[in-house]
Amino acid sequence: MRQRVVPARNRCSPRWRVTGASRVRLLNRLCGLETEYAMRFRPNEASIHKPSKFHLYRCLVGMLRQRVLTVPAKHFKEGIFIANGGAVWFEAERPASGAGLVEGSTPECRSPHDLLVYQRAQDRMLAESASAGTVNGQLSLIKNDRDSQGNVYGAQENYEATIATGWQLWIWRTGLVAIIPILLFAWLGLLVMIACTLTYLAVVAMLYLPLRIFRLWQPPVAIFLFGKDLATGQETGNPTPAWMEPIVIWFTRLVTAPLAGALLLLVRLSGFRQIQRQLLPFLVSRSLIAGSGMVDTYGNFHLADKAPAINCVVGLGGFVADRPIFNVGHFFKTLCGEACFSIREYFDLFHQRQRLQLGLGDSNMSEVSEYLRVGTTMLVLDAIEAGQLPSVPRIRRPIRALHNICADPSLQHEIPVSSAEKIQALELQRFYFTACQRFVDRQIDVPEEANQILAIWKEALDGLQELQESDGKSLQLLGKLDWVTKKHLLDSALSDTPWPALKKIDIRYHELSSEGYFEMLKATDCVTTLVDAKEIDRAMRVPPAGTPATTRGHYIREFSQEAARFVVNWKSVIFDQGEGTKRVRLSNYGKPSVHQPAQSFPDWQEQKE
Amino acid sequence: MSAVSRQQEKVLQNQADAAPPRESSPTLLDEIMQHVLADSKCDSESYLRETDVPHGGE
Numbered sequence: 001m002r003q004r005v006v007p008a009r010n011r012c013s014p015r016w017r018v019t020g021a022s023r024v025r026l027l028n029r030l031c032g033l034e035t036e037y038a039m040r041f042r043p044n045e046a047s048i049h050k051p052s053k054f055h056l057y058r059c060l061v062g063m064l065r066q067r068v069l070t071v072p073a074k075h076f077k078e079g080i081f082i083a084n085g086g087a088v089w090f091e092a093e094r095p096a097s098g099a100g101l102v103e104g105s106t107p108e109c110r111s112p113h114d115l116l117v118y119q120r121a122q123d124r125m126l127a128e129s130a131s132a133g134t135v136n137g138q139l140s141l142i143k144n145d146r147d148s149q150g151n152v153y154g155a156q157e158n159y160e161a162t163i164a165t166g167w168q169l170w171i172w173r174t175g176l177v178a179i180i181p182i183l184l185f186a187w188l189g190l191l192v193m194i195a196c197t198l199t200y201l202a203v204v205a206m207l208y209l210p211l212r213i214f215r216l217w218q219p220p221v222a223i224f225l226f227g228k229d230l231a232t233g234q235e236t237g238n239p240t241p242a243w244m245e246p247i248v249i250w251f252t253r254l255v256t257a258p259l260a261g262a263l264l265l266l267v268r269l270s271g272f273r274q275i276q277r278q279l280l281p282f283l284v285s286r287s288l289i290a291g292s293g294m295v296d297t298y299g300n301f302h303l304a305d306k307a308p309a310i311n312c313v314v315g316l317g318g319f320v321a322d323r324p325i326f327n328v329g330h331f332f333k334t335l336c337g338e339a340c341f342s343i344r345e346y347f348d349l350f351h352q353r354q355r356l357q358l359g360l361g362d363s364n365m366s367e368v369s370e371y372l373r374v375g376t377t378m379l380v381l382d383a384i385e386a387g388q389l390p391s392v393p394r395i396r397r398p399i400r401a402l403h404n405i406c407a408d409p410s411l412q413h414e415i416p417v418s419s420a421e422k423i424q425a426l427e428l429q430r431f432y433f434t435a436c437q438r439f440v441d442r443q444i445d446v447p448e449e450a451n452q453i454l455a456i457w458k459e460a461l462d463g464l465q466e467l468q469e470s471d472g473k474s475l476q477l478l479g480k481l482d483w484v485t486k487k488h489l490l491d492s493a494l495s496d497t498p499w500p501a502l503k504k505i506d507i508r509y510h511e512l513s514s515e516g517y518f519e520m521l522k523a524t525d526c527v528t529t530l531v532d533a534k535e536i537d538r539a540m541r542v543p544p545a546g547t548p549a550t551t552r553g554h555y556i557r558e559f560s561q562e563a564a565r566f567v568v569n570w571k572s573v574i575f576d577q578g579e580g581t582k583r584v585r586l587s588n589y590g591k592p593s594v595h596q597p598a599q600s601f602p603d604w605q606e607q608k609e
Numbered sequence: 610m611s612a613v614s615r616q617q618e619k620v621l622q623n624q625a626d627a628a629p630p631r632e633s634s635p636t637l638l639d640e641i642m643q644h645v646l647a648d649s650k651c652d653s654e655s656y657l658r659e660t661d662v663p664h665g666g667e
Contacts, residue, residue, distance in 0.1 A: 036666040040659045093664040101666045148657035153666025492642050493649065500653035505645065507660050517645050524638045 023444045024386045027378055027453075030108045030160035030547055033119050035143060035363050036091055036101040036153040037126060040511070043137035053100035054078075056139055057090045060102060063129035064088065068540060069560045074567040074574060076337055079103075081568040083541055083556045085549025086122055091153075093318070096227055096242035101153055102126060102141060107549030112375035113449055114544045116367060117531050121539035127512035143363045144510035145305035146294060148503050152309040152323065155363040159378065161275055161356040162385055168270040173350050175266040179335075182258045187340050189255025193248065197240060201226070253319065256336055260319055263335065267314060267328050272356055276326055278384045278392050280313065282377070282432045283325055283360055284402045284415075285425035289460045290373035291406065292362035293483035293490075295506040299499050301490060303406045303483045305362045313398060317359055325398075327359040345571075348587075356381075360402075365510055365518040367530045368480040372460060375453035380432055383439040390435055393417040393428065409487060411468040426464055433457055479526035482518075485509075489517060548586035555584065 039056050051059075061080060064070065073079035079089035085107030092100035104122040109115040126141055133139040145154030164172050204225045227241035240248060291304030302308055306323075315324030316332050331349065339346035358377070364370035383389040394417060395401050401415035405425040414422035433454070440450050463477040467484065477484040486509050490502060509517045521527050543553030548570070555573045559566050565576030573584040 038660055038662045040656075042659060091666050093666065097663055099663040101662060103666070142660055147661045147665075149661055149663075151662050151665035153662055489642070489645055493646055497650070498653070500657055501649040504649045504653040504656050507657065508649070515648075517641075520641045520644070521638075524641065526638060 026382050026450045027111050031115050032108050032158045033106045034156040036103045037141040037143055040140050048136050052098040059133045059135045060129050063132045071556050071560045071568050074569045085543035085553040096245045107543050108547040109544045110546050115374050116371050117535045117539045121536045140513040142510050145362050154306050155361050157358040157361050159356045163354040164270045171270040179262045182262050186256045186259040193251050281392050281395050281428050282380050284398050285428040287406050288425050290369050291483040293486035295502050301409050307402050307406045310360050325360040327357040364482050366482045368528050369482045371530055376457055379436045388439045480528050551586050
């Protein structure tokens with residue numbers, strides 16, 4: 001029998017500080033998912049020139065526009081908003097290289113079930129648009145987090161949460177004021193960079209026109225100078241030529257580095273501190289129930305696709321190759337970009353309720369895994385914010401613990417926690433499950449969904465326990481948890497199966513087409529579904545109730561085919577009426593079931609600019 | 610009963626209606642497993658190249 005360092009009862013029993021019933025509104029916070037999809041293109045004929053990813057994205061969006069109402073997004077990157085309040089973007093770290101991804105953002109939802117439905121609606125819309133594309137080949141999307149070269153992308157979660165209370169909130173707000181000089185320096189640097197880029201493009205354009213008239217211009221020269229062949233219009237989605245891209249990126253990092261450092265310091269002192277401390281052990285062990293599984297370059301199996309690439313607890317998400325669990329990059333983007341054009345964006349950062357973004361989490365194919373990922377996290381957040389989560393074990397070296405947990409599909413690995421104790425990831429999950437169950441039991445008005453999440457969570461943990469005790473032979477969770485299902489497929493392969501074939505199983509499991517392995521498994525009874533086709537059909541057209549998406553979707557449905565200049569972003573709807581711009585802010589979105597927003601909410605702020 | 614309650618009840622009913630795993634259609638599952646194993650060995654390297662995402666994402 002395995003030697004345990006500390007008796008399980010001592011390690012897993014939450015110590016309670018509160019007594020008596022309480023009234024907390026459970027599962028009632030804004031939440032949303034961002035998912036990056038890889039594009040796989042196979043030309044019909046080998047001779048066909050391979051289009052850029054940006055071109056494929058444009059084809060996909062063209063097909064999507066034929067299916068649902070859309071409007072252009074007013075944002076720093078190319079994108080559209082959909083009638084259900086969600087959005088589709090072209091995401092590229094280095095667009096000039098021809099690479100890139102399709103990114104889908106669900107509308108803001110209020111419950112895990114809604115979020116699951118809208119995520120599935122997004123998957124279906126994008127997959128159908130890809131398969132109906134007009135390019136000379138087959139386009140399909142891969143909903144995963146890592147390619148065969150180890151490049152990482154994938155999913156992010158967003159939850160409305162309290163950034164701080166008491167003196168920490170005071171520090172947060174004071175810090176936002178104190179960084180203004182650093183902010184102004186960053187803006188100045190960015191303005192200089194933009195001015196230099198525009199001057200360069202203007203000078204080159206003046207040279208281009210006469211040479212073009214006399215037909216002395218060659219496409220390769222145009223691509224070198226402009227980043228695109230102006231004659232054919234073959235675009236990469238990048239406004240600058242490829243050689244300029246690294247210069248722009250590094251110059252941007254240089255001038256914004258002081259701001260990045262100041263923001264990270266501020267977050268370390270006061271931003272989401274309580275949530276970070278109490279949620280971290282849960283997230284470190286969450287791969288057990290929500291990991292998608294992954295084969296590494298040595299052929300070893302990991303529980304999660306993205307977790308092995310995570311390298312810090314808090315970070316800006318890609319500023320200096322950081323891949324954090326808690327991503328505060330959206331604060332940084334707001335300060336560097338949006339606040340430069342609207343002072344209101346800056347003052348919005350002073351609110352107590354802010355967006356908590358999690359970079360640790362996989363794109364799931366299984367509905368059960370996806371539902372558990374969001375539902376359990378929301379329950380734990382509810383318990384934390386209600387002050388009713390017992391003292392959690394403090395993990396030493398959490399990133400190393402995360403990697404070690406994910407590298408052990410036998411679920412036996414023990415991670416060191418405070419007081420020289422050791423604990424298994426499954427025991428950590430049991431701790432949070434028990435804590436949440438007691439928290440829910442103590443509430444007066446409990447939504448049925450809370451009990452549903454607890455029931456599925458318990459079933460998953462019991463199944464994992466059985467899997468652990470049977471040395472991985474139990475099939476109870478086949479078709480329910482992604483990593484268990486993928487591992488079963490991989491284990492079925494012969495021992496001499498070459499690595500590319502194993503990796504193909506790993507990746508094609510996530511392909512959103514009839515040839516995708518998980519899609520095939522859906523035809524069997526072993527895959528458990530939680531939403532039905534009618535719910536998904538509706539979610540493709542109608543936004544969720546009681547969120548900013550409700551209002552956004554209303555305007556898109558009403559005006560997308562009328563107003564000549566009508567753009568949308570996450571915070572407002574903007575009309576260009578010729579005489580001026582009218583902006584409808586979405587922050588006062590009001591109560592659930594809004595069908596006539598203009599009548600229901602006469603106090604909407606409509607600003608003439 | 611509220612619309613949300615009805616919806617949750619429907620979801621729970623769907624779960625309850627789901628047939629017991631594996632035993633109900635072993636032939637179909639086996640067929641799919643065989644297909645997956647055969648397909649994974651076919652053109653796997655070119656498939657991996659087609660799905661590569663240089664530089665990754667956000």
